[in-house]
Amino acid sequence: MFVEVGILHLLWVSSTHGLQQFACIGSGFTETPIEIREIGQEVEITTPGYPNAFNNTNLDCVWRIKPLHGLGLKLTLVDEHLDDGCDDNVLKVWDDSEVQGPLSHPGLKSSCGQGFHVNEIPVSFDTVSVSFQSKRNDGKVHFRLEVTAIDPTVCPEKEYSGCPSGPCCEGQDCCVVTAGSSKSFELSPPTYPNASAEGLKCTAKFVTTPGSQIAVNFLDMDIWNHGEPFCLSDYVLLAESSGSSTKSLLHEGMKFCGQQLPNYPGPSMIVSSGNELTVHYHTDGSVSQRGRGFKAAVVALNPVCSEMEFQYQYGEDVCKASCGSPYTPPEPKKCESVAITLTAIDSENKAPIPHAQVKISTKKMSMSESSSVEGTHNTDADGMIAVSGTLNSTYHFDV
Numbered sequence: 001m002f003v004e005v006g007i008l009h010l011l012w013v014s015s016t017h018g019l020q021q022f023a024c025i026g027s028g029f030t031e032t033p034i035e036i037r038e039i040g041q042e043v044e045i046t047t048p049g050y051p052n053a054f055n056n057t058n059l060d061c062v063w064r065i066k067p068l069h070g071l072g073l074k075l076t077l078v079d080e081h082l083d084d085g086c087d088d089n090v091l092k093v094w095d096d097s098e099v100q101g102p103l104s105h106p107g108l109k110s111s112c113g114q115g116f117h118v119n120e121i122p123v124s125f126d127t128v129s130v131s132f133q134s135k136r137n138d139g140k141v142h143f144r145l146e147v148t149a150i151d152p153t154v155c156p157e158k159e160y161s162g163c164p165s166g167p168c169c170e171g172q173d174c175c176v177v178t179a180g181s182s183k184s185f186e187l188s189p190p191t192y193p194n195a196s197a198e199g200l201k202c203t204a205k206f207v208t209t210p211g212s213q214i215a216v217n218f219l220d221m222d223i224w225n226h227g228e229p230f231c232l233s234d235y236v237l238l239a240e241s242s243g244s245s246t247k248s249l250l251h252e253g254m255k256f257c258g259q260q261l262p263n264y265p266g267p268s269m270i271v272s273s274g275n276e277l278t279v280h281y282h283t284d285g286s287v288s289q290r291g292r293g294f295k296a297a298v299v300a301l302n303p304v305c306s307e308m309e310f311q312y313q314y315g316e317d318v319c320k321a322s323c324g325s326p327y328t329p330p331e332p333k334k335c336e337s338v339a340i341t342l343t344a345i346d347s348e349n350k351a352p353i354p355h356a357q358v359k360i361s362t363k364k365m366s367m368s369e370s371s372s373v374e375g376t377h378n379t380d381a382d383g384m385i386a387v388s389g390t391l392n393s394t395y396h397f398d399v
Helices: 368-373
Strands: 002-005 008-016 019-026 028-036 042-046 059-067 072-081 089-095 108-110 128-134 142-150 176-178 185-187 201-207 213-222 235-239 254-256 269-271 276-282 293-301 308-314 317-323 338-343 357-364 375-378 384-389 394-398
Touching: 019 028, 019 059, 042 059, 059 072, 089 142, 128 142, 213 276, 213 308, 276 293, 293 308
Parallel strands: 019 042, 028 059, 176 201
Antiparallel strands: 002 008, 008 019, 042 142, 059 128, 072 142, 089 108, 089 128, 185 293, 201 276, 213 269, 213 293, 235 254, 235 276, 308 317, 338 384, 357 375, 357 394
C-alpha cells in the first residue's frame, strides 16, 4: 500500500499481527502520524529496502508515534550502521514530554557512525518523534528501529469518589468527582425525578487518570425548551478544559435540552477527548412549568485497563452491553537454577587442570538468582567445578 504525500512516497510495507512497517523512499519531506491503541502493538521503522542497501538521496522523514490510553512506548534500535560522515546520515528520537529527560527535545541523536550513546532508550508515555535525514551514503547505511506498546503505569480506580454535597453545591470546584471505571456516578438535578426548580446553577467536574477518558451516558432527558431551539433558558452543558484538542466535539461545549435523549434514537453516550470533563445544569429564574431535568451515568473509560459497559433506553426497553478485552499482565517468569559442570582445560595439551582457581563473573543475568554463580571456585582433582546457574544468563570465566 502506498500513500503519496507531495513528492515523497511513504511505503507501508505491511500491517499484520499487530506489526506496522514503515520506510520512506524518494526525496522531500513528510511527517507521518501513527496512533498506537493496543498493548503489544508494534511499529518498525527502517531505511528503504532494509536490510539491503539503498540508493536514495536527500531523504528527510519524520514519524510521529502517539500512544493512546496511557500506553507507554518502548524503543529499541535493533540494527544500525550510519557512515562516518557526520552530516550525511542522521537518526534522531525525541518526545513531547514537558518533564526534562533523556528524550526531551532535541532528544537522542545517532550520527558519525555512532549510536545513541545510551545502553537503553528510555520508555516514553508521550508522543515520540523519529526523524531520519540522508544526504548520501557509502552503500552500507541502514537502520531498524522497533517501537512496542507497553501497558500503562496507572489505570482508573474502580470506584468513584468525591462530591459529597452533590453538584448543586456552592463554591469553586465544590463538586469534583474522580470517576470510577466499574461503578458509575449517577448524575441528576437534586429534585429528580420531580420537576426542576428555577435558578439552578449546578456544576460537576469529572477527572480520571492521564490517558483515560470520561464517558457520560444519558439515560433520561426532560428539559423543556418552551419552543426555542437553542437551549437558552434551561439546558445541560458538557465542556472540556480550554487545553483540550480542537478536534474534540466538546472543545467549545455542547448544550442539550428537549425531551429526547442526545443522538436519539441511537445510543446516547458522549466521550471526552481528555481526562477531564465538566457538566453544567442551568435553569433560568422564571417561574414556569419545567421538566424533571436529566439523568446520566458517568464513568472513566480506558479500554486497555477495564471492560467497557454501556446502557441505552429506548421506550420501555433497556439495553446493556459490554465490550473490550482488558490487558492481563502475564505471570512473572520463574527462573530455576540448573546444574552446570565446568572443566578447566589446558589450551595447549587439552589436559584438565586440577586445583585451579576459576573466577566466574556474570555478563548478562536473566534473573537475580544467577548472581550466586559469581565468585572464585577451585577445580577438583579432575579439573572440574560443579555450580548452579540459569540457562538464559551469560557468564565469563578467568582461569
